[in-house]
Amino acid sequence: MNADFKLNGKTVTTERLILRPFALTDIDDFFEYASVEGVGEMAGWRHHENKEKTSEILENFISEDKTFAIVLKETGKVIGSLGVERYSLEDKLTEFQGYKGRELGFVLAKDHWGKGIMAEAVKAVIDYLFLECDLDFLVCGHYDFNRQSCRVQEKCGFRPYRKLVMDTRIGTREPGVLNLLLNPGKDIRLSFSHPETLVWE
Numbered sequence: 001m002n003a004d005f006k007l008n009g010k011t012v013t014t015e016r017l018i019l020r021p022f023a024l025t026d027i028d029d030f031f032e033y034a035s036v037e038g039v040g041e042m043a044g045w046r047h048h049e050n051k052e053k054t055s056e057i058l059e060n061f062i063s064e065d066k067t068f069a070i071v072l073k074e075t076g077k078v079i080g081s082l083g084v085e086r087y088s089l090e091d092k093l094t095e096f097q098g099y100k101g102r103e104l105g106f107v108l109a110k111d112h113w114g115k116g117i118m119a120e121a122v123k124a125v126i127d128y129l130f131l132e133c134d135l136d137f138l139v140c141g142h143y144d145f146n147r148q149s150c151r152v153q154e155k156c157g158f159r160p161y162r163k164l165v166m167d168t169r170i171g172t173r174e175p176g177v178l179n180l181l182l183n184p185g186k187d188i189r190l191s192f193s194h195p196e197t198l199v200w201e
């Protein structure tokens, strides 16, 4: 089942990064990376064509209180986001009924790709969710074409769990993979034999 989760002002720090809740003053940094074509598209959303769009999403981030802003310590700029989302298909993934979990979703400014930044952020958030929030499992998905996201998830310990077909927010339908990571501090036994493809509506 989906765990209850709110950031509640939480800050997580890593060697190069500060992860903290978004603020309205982040709009310029957010627009700067979200308006670049080919970034959001890899995660299933269209790049922002104007600041009104960014403002709308930013307000959602703030009110829903489940998405970390990724701040580069060196510059103080917000260079990405990491969301602790509710996972979909709760009714179909019945093997998780007795366990508490969430789904991670992330995006990084294109100028910062290839430096291991997202894995650094994701690993720190995994530690926070497993050690401090006591979650049992995390899922994370990617479209088949998104090798970059696949690599980040592999490097953070996620392993393929189910094949999926997902409807994107840009009107396409993409095959993909749902990855799973169990809390290693708990004795969780699930059946891993699920050959069927799930459709993510």
Ligand SMILES: CC(C)(COP(=O)(O)OP(=O)(O)OC[C@H]1O[C@@H](n2cnc3c(N)ncnc32)[C@H](O)[C@@H]1OP(=O)(O)O)[C@@H](O)C(=O)NCCC(=O)NCCS
Residues within 6 Å of the ligand: 038, 039, 040, 042, 043, 105, 106, 107, 108, 109, 112, 113, 114, 115, 116, 117, 118, 119, 141, 142, 143, 146, 147, 148, 149, 151, 152
């Ligand atoms: C996915 C994403 C967050 C990865 O972040 P990152 O910090 O660049 O990740 P890494 O530095 O660990 O690189 C991951 C892989 O990307 C590839 N890569 C490296 N530099 C790259 C570059 N400049 N351009 C494209 N791919 C690159 C490499 O294959 C690398 O794997 P490796 O570690 O085995 O070499 C980032 O690419 C991104 O924001 N993409 C767009 C949004 C997205 O896809 N979100 C996830 C949705 S599921």
